[in-house]
Amino acid sequence: MSQKPASLREDYLKLLQDSTSLEQMGLVHDSSRIQPTQPLVGKDMKRALTQLRLESMLVATMDKDKPLELSSDTQQRLIDAAGNQQVVLDEYEKELLVAIERLELRFPVPYLVGDFPLAYPFNAVTVLRNAGALVLVNRGLTDMIWFAAKLFSAGVSVQVTDGTDEGDNVDPMPFTKEQIAEWLAQVVLSYLRNKDAQAAGHLLPQFGRVRSMVVACLTNECTKFVIAHEFAHIIKGHLAENFRVDSGDDDVIFRVLEQVLKSFEQTSGVVRYTSRKTQEIAGKWRQEIDADLLGLRILFAGQASRGSNKRFIIDGNHPLFEFTAAAPFFLFALYHLITEVKKASTGHRQAIFLTEHPPAELRHEFVKMTYGSWGQPELPHIANEVMKWFSGVQQSVVERTLKQTT
Numbered sequence: 001m002s003q004k005p006a007s008l009r010e011d012y013l014k015l016l017q018d019s020t021s022l023e024q025m026g027l028v029h030d031s032s033r034i035q036p037t038q039p040l041v042g043k044d045m046k047r048a049l050t051q052l053r054l055e056s057m058l059v060a061t062m063d064k065d066k067p068l069e070l071s072s073d074t075q076q077r078l079i080d081a082a083g084n085q086q087v088v089l090d091e092y093e094k095e096l097l098v099a100i101e102r103l104e105l106r107f108p109v110p111y112l113v114g115d116f117p118l119a120y121p122f123n124a125v126t127v128l129r130n131a132g133a134l135v136l137v138n139r140g141l142t143d144m145i146w147f148a149a150k151l152f153s154a155g156v157s158v159q160v161t162d163g164t165d166e167g168d169n170v171d172p173m174p175f176t177k178e179q180i181a182e183w184l185a186q187v188v189l190s191y192l193r194n195k196d197a198q199a200a201g202h203l204l205p206q207f208g209r210v211r212s213m214v215v216a217c218l219t220n221e222c223t224k225f226v227i228a229h230e231f232a233h234i235i236k237g238h239l240a241e242n243f244r245v246d247s248g249d250d251d252v253i254f255r256v257l258e259q260v261l262k263s264f265e266q267t268s269g270v271v272r273y274t275s276r277k278t279q280e281i282a283g284k285w286r287q288e289i290d291a292d293l294l295g296l297r298i299l300f301a302g303q304a305s306r307g308s309n310k311r312f313i314i315d316g317n318h319p320l321f322e323f324t325a326a327a328p329f330f331l332f333a334l335y336h337l338i339t340e341v342k343k344a345s346t347g348h349r350q351a352i353f354l355t356e357h358p359p360a361e362l363r364h365e366f367v368k369m370t371y372g373s374w375g376q377p378e379l380p381h382i383a384n385e386v387m388k389w390f391s392g393v394q395q396s397v398v399e400r401t402l403k404q405t406t
């Protein structure tokens with residue numbers, strides 16, 4: 001692992017404390033609104049863990065799951081970290097670095113992955129500083145992913161096999177579609193209001209062991225994809241001021257994106273969130289698609305067995321494979337849902353929002369095509385379930401948020 005320059009760390013810590021510099025960087029428009037959350041202290045964490053175990057014990061009977069078991073080691077680690085998301089991000093980073101080495105990719109500049117507390121308007125962003133690149137991962141986003149993963153997982157039945165005995169069969173939780181849609185609406189609204197999905201309160205109970213594992217796998221893979229996407233921007237050199245997208249005629253993806261943009265611009269219902277010209281936006285979109293596809297390669301390369309030195313690996317037998325494959329689809333569907341709610345709550349229900357990021361549906365299509373080109377034309381089961389779930393719940397969520405905002 002590359003050594004992190006001390007000045008980059010100092011820069012990160014300064015950003016955490018001084019939100020006016022975020023304003024200067026254009027990441028935040030009104031820094032006076034920002035209220036970083038207070039981290040949990042050890043004794044709060046102990047209390048939270050006790051509550052978590054009790055609740056899990058009560059709930060686990062509802063779906064034939066077993067209660068959560070946390071070894072005393074794990075508990076101590078959680079208490080020591082006291083809700084510190086940085087510990088988790090460091091773990092993800094380590095995993096991704098193994099994959100990056102396998103793919104023989106290089107970071108052109110030093111970088112640092114830093115947790116960002118709630119209530120910052122961005123999701124995840126990489127900013128170029130004098131000492132290197134800062135990858136800032138907003139807690140607002142990771143919390144949102146976790147909530148959505150929990151709501152999705154509540155309704156699925158899970159079978160665990162370990163190859164030796166019969167394994168466990170866990171039923172769906174006995175919640176109605178209406179309950180799930182209502183909870184999801186509250187979470188999305190809280191997130192849109194202040195990037196703080198937690199403000200929706202304690203909605204869902206803690207799950208048992210198996211279902212908690214599903215939530216954890218999905219959340220981990222999604223967050224890893226977010227970081228891998230940012231790493232891809234750094235590796236590809238997108239951050240450099242003078243970086244230009246090669247928009248030659250042979251760049252098919254660029255041409256497609258440009259065509260989509262042009263068709264958007266001819267639509268009457270366009271709401272523009274950028275002052276850039278079409279050509280420039282297409283260049284930005286091209287970078288995003290590029291970062292998605294390289295991010296995906298990095299995620300999958302991390303799953304190969306240690307001895308493998310193949311340049312690209314997709315291993316359908318890996319236990320995490322299903323979750324890894326579903327992660328981009330989960331994220332894009334979530335972004336899509338958030339955008340639809342935002343459109344509805346700002347009175348632009350039929351509009352197209354034009355930003356420097358391609359619409360989630362487009363990112364979805366490119367990832368799907370890439371799977372096809374890897375010889376995986378059929379999406380794995382969880383990816384399909386994710387898409388079915390989001391499209392099934394979307395209408396109801398939008399209608400509920402409309403009722404709450406008008």
Ligand SMILES: [Zn+2]
Pocket residue numbers: 229230233287288291
């Ligand atoms: Zn990006």
